[in-house]
Amino acid sequence: MGERNLLGAFEELVLLAVARGDGDAYGMSVRRDVQARSGRDVTIGAVYSTLDRLETKGLLGSVTREGDAVRGGQARRCFELAPEGATALLEARERHDSAWRDLDREQLADVAGGD
Amino acid sequence: MGERNLLGAFEELVLLAVARGDGDAYGMSVRRDVQARSGRDVTIGAVYSTLDRLETKGLLGSVTREGDAVRGGQARRCFELAPEGATALLEARERHDSAWRDLDREQLADVAGGD
DNA sequence: TAACTCTTTCTACAATGTAGAATCAGCCCA
DNA sequence: TGGGCTGATTCTACATTGTAGAAAGAGTTA
Numbered sequence: 198m199g200e201r202n203l204l205g206a207f208e209e210l211v212l213l214a215v216a217r218g219d220g221d222a223y224g225m226s227v228r229r230d231v232q233a234r235s236g237r238d239v240t241i242g243a244v245y246s247t248l249d250r251l252e253t254k255g256l257l258g259s260v261t262r263e264g265d266a267v268r269g270g271q272a273r274r275c276f277e278l279a280p281e282g283a284t285a286l287l288e289a290r291e292r293h294d295s296a297w298r299d300l301d302r303e304q305l306a307d308v309a310g311g312d
Numbered sequence: 313m314g315e316r317n318l319l320g321a322f323e324e325l326v327l328l329a330v331a332r333g334d335g336d337a338y339g340m341s342v343r344r345d346v347q348a349r350s351g352r353d354v355t356i357g358a359v360y361s362t363l364d365r366l367e368t369k370g371l372l373g374s375v376t377r378e379g380d381a382v383r384g385g386q387a388r389r390c391f392e393l394a395p396e397g398a399t400a401l402l403e404a405r406e407r408h409d410s411a412w413r414d415l416d417r418e419q420l421a422d423v424a425g426g427d
Numbered sequence: 428t429a430a431c432t433c434t435t436t437c438t439a440c441a442a443t444g445t446a447g448a449a450t451c452a453g454c455c456c457a
Numbered sequence: 458t459g460g461g462c463t464g465a466t467t468c469t470a471c472a473t474t475g476t477a478g479a480a481a482g483a484g485t486t487a
Binding site: 203204205206209210213216217234235236255277278279280281282283284286287289293295296297298299300303305306307308309310311312 | 318319320321324325328331332349350351352393394395396397398399401402404405406407410411412413414415417420421422423424425427
C-alpha cells in the first residue's frame, strides 16, 4: 500500500503552524501558535524536536537568518513548508474527514453527557 | 493546564470506528473500518493493542459475547464507546478544526504542486 | 559584569504506532 | 478424522512520536 508520509497529531499541529507562518515561522512563534490553538501548554523542547524530525523527513526546510532589521540582530532559524509537507497535510486532512464521516455528532455529545 | 485525555492519530481512528459500531464493533470490524477510511494497510495487532490501551484509559469498554445467533457460535469481544471517549473525540475534533483555521487550502495545494 | 530576555540545542524518557507470530474455535471436505 | 480454511483474539517486541527540562549562546540593559 501507498505508505506516504504519515503525520502524528502533534506533528500536524506544528506543520500547520509553519504553513501559516509563510516562511517566517520559527521555534518560538510555532510554540505560541500551537499553544493557542490546542489550548495546552507546550514546552519549547517538544516543538524543536518535532521541527527537526519534520525537516529530516523532508516535510519542511529551514534557514538561519542573521538578524537584519528586526530587533537587535539575533539570528533566527526560520522554517518553511516543503511541497511534501503540504501534500502530507492535505492527505492528513482527507483521512481525518473520511474518518469522521457517517458519524452523528449529536449522538456523540449525548454519550459524552456530563463528562 | 487542563491536560485531558489526548488522542494520538491512530487512536482517534480506532475510537471513531468503535463509535460508529454502536456497541457492535469488534477487532476485525474496526480493522476493516480503519483500513477503508485511512486507505492504508493496518495489521490486526496494531488494532488490538490500541483498543486495549483505550480501554485502560477508560475511553471505551468491552464485553465478550458468547456466539449466540450469528455464525456458528464463536465468541466476540465487543467494544463500546465510553462517555470519556466521546468527550475525547469531541475535543480532538475541536483542536483539529482550530488548528486548520486561518489557513488557505488553495495555497497549500499550490505548494504541494506536483508532489 | 550581572541579570535578563529571546532563541536554540541536547539529552533522556514516556507514550503511541506497528508488525508478526502464536493460539483457539468452528467449518468444510476429500 | 484430521488437514486446511477462515474468523478472532492475545502476546511480544521494537520503531516512531510526544514531551520535559536543563544547558547554553547572543544581544540588551543596568
